[in-house]
Amino acid sequence: MHKDDLMTPRERANAFARGEEPDRMPIVLGYGAAAGDLLGLDYDDWREKPGLRAKVAVNAYNEFGYDGVSTTYDTDALVELFGGELCVNRRGPNAVQRPPVADLRDLGMLDLDLVCSDKDYTFQHTSEVFHRLKDALGDELPQIGFGIEAPLTLAARFAGTGYILKSILRRAELVRPLLEFFTALVIKVHSFFVSETASFTVFDAVSSGSLISPRIYQEFSLPYEKRIFDALKEKRSDVSIHLHICGNTQKILLPMVSTGADIISMDEAVKLETAKQLIGDKVILSGNVPTMAVILQGGPVDVDRSIRDCFAQAYDSPRGFSISAGCAIPPGTPIANMRQFMATARECARIHARGKNLSPASFFNA
Numbered sequence: 001m002h003k004d005d006l007m008t009p010r011e012r013a014n015a016f017a018r019g020e021e022p023d024r025m026p027i028v029l030g031y032g033a034a035a036g037d038l039l040g041l042d043y044d045d046w047r048e049k050p051g052l053r054a055k056v057a058v059n060a061y062n063e064f065g066y067d068g069v070s071t072t073y074d075t076d077a078l079v080e081l082f083g084g085e086l087c088v089n090r091r092g093p094n095a096v097q098r099p100p101v102a103d104l105r106d107l108g109m110l111d112l113d114l115v116c117s118d119k120d121y122t123f124q125h126t127s128e129v130f131h132r133l134k135d136a137l138g139d140e141l142p143q144i145g146f147g148i149e150a151p152l153t154l155a156a157r158f159a160g161t162g163y164i165l166k167s168i169l170r171r172a173e174l175v176r177p178l179l180e181f182f183t184a185l186v187i188k189v190h191s192f193f194v195s196e197t198a199s200f201t202v203f204d205a206v207s208s209g210s211l212i213s214p215r216i217y218q219e220f221s222l223p224y225e226k227r228i229f230d231a232l233k234e235k236r237s238d239v240s241i242h243l244h245i246c247g248n249t250q251k252i253l254l255p256m257v258s259t260g261a262d263i264i265s266m267d268e269a270v271k272l273e274t275a276k277q278l279i280g281d282k283v284i285l286s287g288n289v290p291t292m293a294v295i296l297q298g299g300p301v302d303v304d305r306s307i308r309d310c311f312a313q314a315y316d317s318p319r320g321f322s323i324s325a326g327c328a329i330p331p332g333t334p335i336a337n338m339r340q341f342m343a344t345a346r347e348c349a350r351i352h353a354r355g356k357n358l359s360p361a362s363f364f365n366a
């Protein structure tokens with residue numbers, strides 16, 4: 001158990017399930033590629049080394065004690081599996097140098113049988129990391145989470161974002177088979193993990209309101225996400241599905257709920273107060289301390305103020321609220337800001353757990 005807590009995440013989850021008061025509410029943090037900073041490692045040093053990757057995640061959990069630890073199926077290596085080329089980024093996710101799909105009329109290189117086979121190195125090492133995390137932290141955590149990107153974001157990675165978005169506007173019928181392929185791919189990958197975890201996250205950066213319109217979200221993202229979530233729920237009734245879309249998602253919050261997601265996470269372009277009014281009675285909200293402007297570029301004072309402001313806006317959201325960063329924490333984030341994030345988040349999450357007679361001011365007067 002972390003020295004600053006009174007319960008492990010597992011004990012906390014059990015307290016919730018029994019209707020008892022936990023020591024504090026859960027704290028969620030997408031501390032993935034940045035977690036190597038604590039050990040002086042660049043992402044490229046450990047992304048494809050399962051033992052080191054698990055060590056980085058366990059070390060970050062031991063240091064900070066947030067509630068969710070997960071592993072992500074990086075789709076980088078899939079780009080190469082299907083004949084594309086990557087441009088290696090030492091500190092963060094790799095960029096695609098040459099996408100596998102040059103022409104949407106030819107999807108012959110996309111072979112679903114390769115996915116999760118012994119040729120799919122990403123699957124092999126993700127599975128190993130997942131089991132190492134389960135062995136190391138399974139007693140403390142109720143679940144080891146699993147994350148993957150959504151079909152539209154995968155389609156953009158495999159054919160280029162500009163090409164996909166232009167094609168949606170001009171030749172939509174050419175894009176649908178690619179979205180079908182990635183829907184089947186995500187469902188296939190999930191099927192290997194659903195017996196071992198109930199905690200799933202789907203990231204959909206390309207469905208951002210900054211890139212596509214609400215109409216395009218409803219036609220080219222929502223139906224595919226819903227099919228993926230329905231498939232998970234069919235296999236397991238206790239799944240908890242976390243949907244994260246970057247950028248301004250205010251106009252698609254209601255459609256995001258109709259995917260069947262249980263937790264909607266948003267970045268700072270959406271005000272938590274607005275999200276609470278629009279969808280707070282339907283799903284758990286998660287967000288949204290500004291990742292770049294505050295956590296990366298600000299100082300501890302900014303982090304402290306921003307977390308209190310998030311709680312003040314969303315603590316009374318009817319279905320619940322979990323504090324988190326607006327997006328994944330970038331490599332290079334000052335460790336002092338991370339320590340402040342956890343210190344203030346813990347303090348507010350303890351107040352939040354008391355539940356009674358709270359007001360927005362409760363989170364500022366502690």
Ligand SMILES: [Zn+2]
Pocket residue numbers: 205244245246247267326327328
């Ligand atoms: Zn994001």
